[in-house]
Amino acid sequence: MAAATLARRIGRSGVLPLCCRLPAWDRAARPPPGPAQPPGLPLAPCRSFSNNKIQVELDESSGVAMMKFKSPPVNSLSLEFLTEFSISLEKLENNKACRGVIITSALPKIFSSGLDITEMCGKSIEHYTEFWRAVQEMWLRLYGSNMVTVAAVNGSSPAGGCLVALSCDYRIMAENPKFSIGLNEAQLGIVAPFWFKDTFVNVVGHRIAERSLQLGSLHPAPEALKLGLVDELVPEEKLMEKAAAVMAQWLALPDHARQLTKTMMRKAVLDRLVAHREEDIKNFISFVSKESIQKSLRMYMEMLKKRKS
Numbered sequence: 400m401a402a403a404t405l406a407r408r409i410g411r412s413g414v415l416p417l418c419c420r421l422p423a424w425d426r427a428a429r430p431p432p433g434p435a436q437p438p439g440l441p442l443a444p445c446r447s448f449s450n451n452k453i454q455v456e457l458d459e460s461s462g463v464a465m466m467k468f469k470s471p472p473v474n475s476l477s478l479e480f481l482t483e484f485s486i487s488l489e490k491l492e493n494n495k496a497c498r499g500v501i502i503t504s505a506l507p508k509i510f511s512s513g514l515d516i517t518e519m520c521g522k523s524i525e526h527y528t529e530f531w532r533a534v535q536e537m538w539l540r541l542y543g544s545n546m547v548t549v550a551a552v553n554g555s556s557p558a559g560g561c562l563v564a565l566s567c568d569y570r571i572m573a574e575n576p577k578f579s580i581g582l583n584e585a586q587l588g589i590v591a592p593f594w595f596k597d598t599f600v601n602v603v604g605h606r607i608a609e610r611s612l613q614l615g616s617l618h619p620a621p622e623a624l625k626l627g628l629v630d631e632l633v634p635e636e637k638l639m640e641k642a643a644a645v646m647a648q649w650l651a652l653p654d655h656a657r658q659l660t661k662t663m664m665r666k667a668v669l670d671r672l673v674a675h676r677e678e679d680i681k682n683f684i685s686f687v688s689k690e691s692i693q694k695s696l697r698m699y700m701e702m703l704k705k706r707k708s
């Protein structure tokens with residue numbers, strides 16, 4: 400489905416960003432997922448839906464959805480990807496059977512390469528507006544989700560990819576030092592917007608965020624753990640098992656208490672973007688339209704291509 404059509408669908412759905420919606424306090428608090436199903440019983444009901452970029456499987460017996468990014472080569476967050484991502488989150492959020500989602504990548508070595516740089520190069524103002532609104536929408540839905548969100552980071556995760564992980568409730572990363580994570584925007588000559596920064600500060604604290612953002616650092620997995628950017632490292636082959644165990648632990652609590660606590664912790668940051676959404680889009684457009692910024696982005700893309708050859 401074309402990105403513009405998908406974006407219109409979000410618009411038509413009339414669904415307010417989560418932070419403006421009433422929280423799903425009435426979602427039935429169900430008992431924690433039990434042990435694995437004994438052999439011989441019918442398989443747990445499992446619903447799946449997928450689009451061009453993302454595959455989702457919801458196990459209705461445990462209430463846990465598995466969301467896998469599958470947009471080769473690097474799961475870059477294009478307008479189409481972001482729109483599909485928001486729609487997938489909305490579908491899960493509206494499904495009473497879903498209480499938690501594990502987000503991971505179906506591609507080897509890459510969680511997500513962040514915002515698709517080609518969406519920010521040489522495009523019209525209308526395009527920049529639509530793209531940035533989609534970035535905002537994705538973050539508002541994910542950061543403001545009532546579901547338990549666990550990122551199983553199974554590869555590198557720069558910039559917007561790091562934002563996706565930071566927006567979850569818990570981050571588990573594969574313990575491969577070749578995988579790195581961080582908000583490296585400064586290395587591209589661009590600046591992470593205030594709500595990327597706020598999300599980062601809420602996870603690692605002001606000092607670490609300030610240093611890391613100014614230097615545009617990409618932290619190898621062991622360093623990311625030391626900084627608190629991720630919550631734990633596990634061998635790659637144990638990543639999904641660990642994510643499921645963490646999810647079960649979080650789902651053992653009644654939904655309403657956990658959701659109210661999450662809202663209490665995140666509301667101020669979410670409200671800030673909601674209150675300044677249009678201004679933030681204008682800032683993005685005026686920033687990205689600068690010739691110096693366009694030049695930096697083009698040079699960065701060339702560097703990526705040269706490095707490859």
Ligand SMILES: CCC/C=C/C(=O)SCCNC(=O)CCNC(=O)[C@H](O)C(C)(C)COP(=O)([O-])OP(=O)([O-])OC[C@H]1O[C@@H](n2cnc3c(N)ncnc32)[C@H](O)[C@@H]1OP(=O)([O-])[O-]
Pocket residue numbers: 472473475509511512513514515516517555557558559560583584587589590591592700703704707
């Ligand atoms: C205000 C704005 C805030 C901004 C936030 C952001 O997120 S800014 C984003 C900040 N993000 C970054 O700084 C991440 C930059 N990327 C990387 O560091 C590496 O690509 C990697 C580590 C993700 C994967 O390494 P690897 O050796 O496995 O793969 P590879 O390097 O060979 O790439 C394969 C192909 O993908 C292409 N492509 C890659 N990323 C992007 C992208 N974001 N977009 C578009 N295209 C991208 C790459 O050009 C190449 O294309 P080609 O030549 O085949 O036509």
